[in-house]
Amino acid sequence: MSRxxxxxxxxxxxxxLNYELSARKVLDRLGIQVADLDxxxxxxxxxxxxxxxxxxxxxxxxxxLAEAAGCDLLTLCSACTGTLTxxxxxxxxxxxxxxWVNEELARQGKKYSGKVRVRHFARMLYEETGVExxxxxxxxxxxxxxxxxxxGCHYLKPSHLYDGFDDPENPHSLERLIEATxxxxxxxxxxxxxxxxxxxxxxxxxxxLMTKQKLDHVVAAEVDAMVLICxxxxxxxxxxxxxxxxxxxxxxxxxxxxYSQLLGLAMGMSLEEVGFKLNRVKSRKxxxxxxx
Numbered sequence: 305m306s307r308x309x310x311x312x313x314x315x316x317x318x319x320x321l322n323y324e325l326s327a328r329k330v331l332d333r334l335g336i337q338v339a340d341l342d343x344x345x346x347x348x349x350x351x352x353x354x355x356x357x358x359x360x361x362x363x364x365x366x367x368x369l370a371e372a373a374g375c376d377l378l379t380l381c382s383a384c385t386g387t388l389t390x391x392x393x394x395x396x397x398x399x400x401x402x403x404w405v406n407e408e409l410a411r412q413g414k415k416y417s418g419k420v421r422v423r424h425f426a427r428m429l430y431e432e433t434g435v436e437x438x439x440x441x442x443x444x445x446x447x448x449x450x451x452x453x454x455x456g457c458h459y460l461k462p463s464h465l466y467d468g469f470d471d472p473e474n475p476h477s478l479e480r481l482i483e484a485t486x487x488x489x490x491x492x493x494x495x496x497x498x499x500x501x502x503x504x505x506x507x508x509x510x511x512x513l514m515t516k517q518k519l520d521h522v523v524a525a526e527v528d529a530m531v532l533i534c535x536x537x538x539x540x541x542x543x544x545x546x547x548x549x550x551x552x553x554x555x556x557x558x559x560x561x562x563y564s565q566l567l568g569l570a571m572g573m574s575l576e577e578v579g580f581k582l583n584r585v586k587s588r589k590x591x592x593x594x595x596x
Contacts, residue, residue: 308378308423309370310338311388313535314346316380319543320535322579323380326564327425329578333441333571334433338378343369347384348391363391364405368416376421378428382458382534385424389465392422424459426533426563430477431469438484443572445486448593451566452490452522453478454532454541457498481563482531485570492525494518499540515540516548519556528589529559531566538562542584559587569594 310331316324331338344366352359366388370377379385395402396418406415423431429438460472470477473496479489500514519541522530530541542560549555560583568578575581575594 307375308336308338308428309341309344309373309375311344311347311366311370311377311379311384313379313381313384315535315539319539320380320562322582323535323538323562323564325579325582326562326568326573326577327380329568329573330564330571333568333573336433339373339375341369341373341375347381347387349383349387352387359387360391360394360401361405361408363388364395364409364416365412365414367392367395367420368409368414370420371416372414376423378423378425380425380533380535382424382456383536385422386458386462386465389422390462392418392420393465424533426459426478426481427466427469429567430481435480435484438481438567442485442570444570446566446570447486447488449487449529449589450490450527451482451487451529451531451561452492452525452527453482453495454499454518454522454530454537455496456532456534456537457502459533478531478533478563482566485566487531487566487570490525490527492527493521495521497521499537501536501540504540511540512544512548512551515544516552516554519545519548519558523556523558527558529561529566529587531561531563533563545585557585559583559585559590 312324346362348359348362351362377388395405402418409415455475455478460466460470460475463472482489497518498514500511504511532538538560545556565578
């Protein structure tokens with residue numbers, strides 16, 4: 305397929321509006337048009353552990369909507385990416401499973417034949433736009449910024465679903481994307497550790513402890529911000545940051561940026577254009593650098 309439908313999922317429209325806003329701005333600057341399809345619903349991720357068939361049907365319905373519109377899917381959430389990619393893979397390879405899914409989808413007048421490709425926004429930038437092209441579009445090199453990358457779990461795993469485009473144990477794609485903006489990447493202890501979001505619903509204490517440990521390591525690296533590509537990771541590191549500070553009697557005041565915000569700023573956009581007002585932890589350094 306030759307064009308993308310933008311799949312926002314559940315979290316981005318409610319708790320990641322700055323992600324959506326900055327991603328749309330970046331896509332527009334790159335000349336990449338995306339379709340907004342009516343009828344998209346949850347990807348199925350929350351249902352999958354309880355009832356894999358229900359989760360698969362939820363994913364398949366979204367895939368069917370994209371296929372009917374002649375679109376591949378462009379996703380912002382890493383968990384949505386993983387769920388939809390796995391569903392697309394299974395339904396493409398397993399004709400019997402696809403037949404069962406289509407029996408269920410037929411009740412809603414829908415059908416899926418296995419043609420949709422799913423791509424995370426960051427992977428699309430890395431593979432299809434390319435780092436060199438991004439560098440050409442940078443008008444404001446962010447050389448004064450030192451940032452810590454966070455890949456998250458679902459962006460690269462399970463690795464067999466993602467065609468080996470990056471090494472899940474030693475990734476580099478987000479680092480290269482960050483470097484395209486001129487910002488300096490700083491590595492830190494336990495860089496590949498999970499944000500804790502996957503267990504927040506049933507073991508909050510452990511989830512927030514995982515968040516604390518990661519924040520400790522990032523702050524120790526003396527960075528200006530953390531850069532990530534998943535709205536639920538942002539919930540853990542930004543929305544829950546003050547909560548962790550209260551629980552553990554500490555203070556981080558660590559700004560958390562979506563990569564699309566960082567790239568937008570490097571492309572010459574203002575803080576307002578990339579939704580900086582919606583970031584919960586404000587950065588004085590960023591505010592001073594990009595004050596209009």
